[in-house]
Amino acid sequence: MALFKNSIGPAGWLHRRGSVAIEYALILPALLMLVFGIIDTGRVMWTYTTLYRATEAAARCAAINTVDCATDAQVQNRAVAEAWGLAIDASAFTITAAACGHEVKGAYDFQFIIPLMNTPLGTVTLRATACYPANT
Numbered sequence: 294m295a296l297f298k299n300s301i302g303p304a305g306w307l308h309r310r311g312s313v314a315i316e317y318a319l320i321l322p323a324l325l326m327l328v329f330g331i332i333d334t335g336r337v338m339w340t341y342t343t344l345y346r347a348t349e350a351a352a353r354c355a356a357i358n359t360v361d362c363a364t365d366a367q368v369q370n371r372a373v374a375e376a377w378g379l380a381i382d383a384s385a386f387t388i389t390a391a392a393c394g395h396e397v398k399g400a401y402d403f404q405f406i407i408p409l410m411n412t413p414l415g416t417v418t419l420r421a422t423a424c425y426p427a428n429t
Contacts, residue, residue, distance in 0.1 A: 329407045337419070340379065340403055345421040347376035348386065348399045352425040355388060355395035359428075372397060394426035 351372035354362040362368045369383035379401065386399045399421045 326407065333405050333407055336406070337403060337417070340401060341419050341421065343376055343379055344381075344399050344401050344419055345423065347372045347379075347381075348397045348421045348423040349425075350375040351386060351388075352395050352397040352423040355397065356425040357428050368395075368397065372399060391424055393424035396422065396424040398422045 351362070351368050354371045355368045362371055365388045366383070368388045369386045372386040373381060373383050376399075381399075381401055385401060386397055389396045389398075401419045403417045403419050405415060405417070
């Protein structure tokens, strides 16, 4: 009976608090890596989708709108305008005349927010290519 009272009393609670703190300290880094990994995965998917959408819109503009997208610089500026939310330079987009029509390629250096990913995978270059047939 005395053993049961000690485990419920103040001494028993102190031992439990210590074990909870140790368990929390062991689990927290893994939990934070999981949460930040999910966030980074979403950011990579959103960034790639935005980059691909910008290259598609620029290739379409080059093929259809010969007034607003007559030169390569205008097509690059169109791609930058279509890359909503990305801080990207016009030089990241290249325009070529390919067999499929007007081809636009874009590249963007993505920076991870996970602290441990700063060494080997700190930056990943995302690439997107879109080709739109010429309007004849």
